Amino acid sequence: MSTTNDVNTSASANVAAAEKESEGSMFNVKWIFTTILATWPWFVASMAIAYLIAYMYLRYAVPIYKVGNEILIEDTRTNSNASAEALVLSDLGLHNQTDNINNVMRSFRKRELMEEVVRELGLNIRYFEHGRFKTGEFYTNNPFKVFVADSLVEGIGGTQSYTFVFDKDGSFQYKPTGTKEYLSGKLNEPLTLQFGEVKIVKTGYPLHYGTEYEVTLSNTATSALTFAGRIGLSRPDRSDNTINITSTDELPKRAIDVINVLVEVFKVADTAEKNRFAKHTIDFIDKRLEEVKKDLVSVETQLKDFKQDNQYINIASQSDMLIATTGEFSKKLSEAQVQLEIIKDIKQYVKNNGNLHEMIPTTLFIEDNNLTTYLVEYNNLLQERARKEASYQEESPVIKAIDKELKTARSIILENIKTLESSLNIQLDKLEERSANLNSQIRAVPKKEMQALDYTRQQSIKQELYLYLLKKKEETAVTQAATISGVTVINTASNYGAIYPDKGRIKNRAIIIGFLIPMVFFSVRRLLNNKVIAKSDIIPISDIPVLGEIGHYKDEESQIAVKRNSNTAMAEQFRALRTNIQFLLPDPDDKVILLTSSMSGEGKSFAAINLAITFAISGNKVVLIEFDLRKPKISKHLGVDNTNGISGYAIGKYDLNSIIVPSGVDENLYVIPSGHIPPNPAELMMLPKIDQMFEQLKKDFDYIIIDTAPAGLVTDAVLLNRFSDTCLYIVRQGYTYKQQIQLANDLKDTGRISKINFVINDVVFNRGYSYGYGYGYGYGYGYGYG
Structure with missing residues (x-):
């Protein structure tokens, strides 16, 4: 007997473990599918409503289009119009084309460029028409136009908006948007608004009378900020020199115009920037030419006066040999002196604080x-500072950081000039040393010829410097004349199509959201529910196996759900429970089945009656004992006389055979009623007569089924456990609290009721259920459960 019980206990544990593992891996999928099947109308309705909302949104949503072009940036190494700085940096490996392209991309974002675009296209005045569900914007096809002085618009602090409603007689009503009171005005007549006087003129496009129109006016800076935020710059292929410029807009034609005009404005600005440097260089050269010219004229005048005063001495005839010998030397000396003069000029230019933000000529x-x-x-830093000034204040950390770099660069330049001056002076000293040798030869020339030769040498130096400056001026002027922008348009701006709203994505998301709303609702409701709804609510919190599931019984007149030759779902469920019990009790000596629950109303008596009938109709001789002595129900449900029963037998008033009565349901089923309700049921169950009763019943019957009081309320079930071979703990769907499962766990863990199994009662299977595959959310209650 004990070996068999151990085997049965082990089998129950194995069943519980298998169920727990299966539910742990399948619970989510099973629960989702069963929930959908049980509540599919909610899912269909939710998805239909979500799809309808998406459809209405798409119908009235204003589409946003994407427009773009492609431009080519000239390579600074191959461009004949490239600046001298770029060429020098490229030759020295200090400049690359990627830097150039990045600079161009940054330049396209300059605020001044977009402000010029706004001025050219008139984007600071925008026109809208308000429909019943949708607002549309005009561009070049507005039915009326607001004429206003540019200075007035620039005086607007941010943006002002006005609503207009036109009448057929040429009058109109207007108000600042957001206010309630309308004012009157007439077409083609001056109208005073908050910022100044304007005139409203009708254009050739249709004007809808009675419709609300809205006009927004912004200063150029505000409008430029709006449209600049829509510009995108990217390099689709970093191996070439192309840039894509894109813009997003509700009006694709406006976006196309913005990009095309932006490119043209950039070209003009780019060319102007290159010419500005060339002009600065020419101005510097012109200034030096004036100074050198004065020196040259002075020397030539002195030479002329000397010749006149000395009856024109023919130096060539008297000193041909000397001049021929010293010609090459004079040229080198002149070149060195020219270089030194240029270095001194640049040095003075750099030291002059008035030139702090002016570029230094390098040509x-x-x-x-x-x-x-x-x-x-240094010049590149100045250009970077000029670009940053468009976005930052003079006192900003960004500008201050650049100024710090400029100061450092000027110090380095002055240090290099100092070093170069020293080098040139050394070179001149060596030339002067050779000059001493030349002078010893010149002393042999008559004094007046020597003076004439000195004047001639000074004239030669000044002429060399003057001719050098003229040559550089000519080179710079030629470069300036040929300067063009380094940007070439490959593909003009075109409409890429609508990018918002994405109809397919929005519809798909609507369907998904429509599905998720009820799923989340049911999931939250399930999480917040504190009662047992399904087997999956028990498995995570208990190792006790679920032996069977009994459906909801609708007949309120009778508690007999199982009859001989019955093929109902309820009968099949009790047959399945019987089979599971027989699997747990394979030994013929194991025949006592105890039924209890946590509290009254969970269907314990109903389960006991129908389980007893199920065993009886299978040919087994069964006795059903009404051991719920405190609140007996079985005798009432079966119509059995409750006068003679257990309470009378226990005190010796009746013998055992006199209290065993036929059930009247099946010839194999007998009942032992409770008898009169005793004052001390627990003490009665401990009397020796009860032990004797069970010994005799085990000899006379194949199965003994005990209906006892709820274990959560009294100790009757624990007292009777000494007679049972297995205990069925009844749990009712939507009625038993989850925390009451812990009571069954405690009974098992403490050994008070060791061979215990759950049976879930009153399960609603008719909402997407297949037997044994989960549960819905119905909460029907049968009559007389207890």
Whole structure:
């Protein structure tokens, strides 16, 4: 007997473990599918409503279009119009095309460029028409136009908006948008608004009388900020020099115009920037030419006066040999002196605080690459500062950081000039040393010829410098004349199509959201529910196996759900429960089945009656004992006389055979009623007569089924457990609290009721259920459960 019980206990544990593992892996999928099947009208309705909302949104949503073009940035190394700085940096490996393209992309975002676009296209005045569900905007096809002085618009602080309603007689009503009171006005007549006087003129496009129109006016800076935010710049292929410029807008034609005009404005600005540097260089050269010209005229005048005063001494005839010998030397000396003069000019230019934010000419100096590189880098910093000034204040950390770099660069330039001056002076000292040798030869020439030769040498130096400056001015002027923008349009702006709303994506999301709303609702409701709804609510919190599931019984007149030859779903459920019990009790000596629950009303007596009938109709001789001595129900449900029963037998008033009565339901089913309700049921169950009763019943019957009081209320079930071979703990769907499962766990863990199994009662199967595959949310209650 004990071995068999151990086997049965092990089998129950194995069943519980298998169920727990199965539910753990299948619960989510099973629950989702069963929930959908049980409540599919909610899902269909929710998805239909969500789809309808998406459809209405798409019908009245204003589409946004994407427009773009493609431009080519000239390579600074191959462009004949490239600046000297770019060429020098490229030669020295300090400049690359990627930097150039990035600079161009940054330049396209300059505020001044978009402000010029706004002015050219008139984007600071926008026109709208309000429909019943949708507002549309005009561009070049507005039915009326607001004429206003540019200075007045620029004086608007941000944006002002006005609503107009036109009448057929040429009058109109208007008000600042957001206010209630309308004012009157007439077409083609002056109208005073908050910021100044304007005139409203009808255009050739249709004007809908009685319709609300809205006009927004913004200053150029505000409008430029709006449209600049829609511009996108990207490099589709970093291996080439192309840039894509895109813009998004409700009006694709406006976006196309904005991009095309932006490119043209950039070209003009780019060319102007290049010419500005060239002009600055020419101005510098002109200033030096004036100074050198004065010096040259002075020397030539002195030479002329000397010749006149000395009856024109023919130096050539008297000193041909000397001049021929010293010609090459004079040229080198002149070149060195020219270089030194240029270095001194640049030095004075850099030291002059008035030129702090002016670029330093670099085309004048070609003899020292290091100095040229530093000058180019300095000019690049100045250009970067100019670009940043468009976006930052003078006192901003960004501008201050650049100014700090400029100060450092000027110090480096002055240090290099100092070094170069020293080098040139050393070179001149060596030339002067050779000059001493030449002078010893010149002393042999008559004094007046020597003076004439000195004047001639000074004239030669000034002429060399003057001719050098003229040459550089000519080169710079030619470059300036040929300057063009480094941007070429490959593909003009075109409409890529609507990017918003994405109809397919919005509809798909609507359907998904429509599905998720009821799913989330049912999930939250399930999580917040504190009662047992399904087997999956028990498995995570208990190791006790669920032995069977009994459906909802609708007949309120009778508690007998199982009859001989019955093929109902209820009968099949009790047959399945019987089979599971027989599997747990394979030994013929294991025949006592105890039924209890947590509280009254969970269907314990109903389950006991029908389980007893199920065993009886299978040919087993069964006795059903009404051991719920406190609140007996079985005798009432079966119509059995309750006068003679257990309470009378226990005290010796009746013998056992006299209290065993036929059930009247099946010939194999007998009942032992409770008898009169005793004052001390627990003590009665401990009497020796009860032990004797069970010993005799085990000899006379195949199965003994005990209906006892709820274990959550009294100790009757624990007292009778000494006679049972297995205990069925009844749990009612939507009635038993989840925390009451812990009571069954405690009974098992403490050994008070060791061989315990759950049976879920009153399960609603008719909403998407297949037997044994989950549960819905119905909460029907049968008559007389208890």
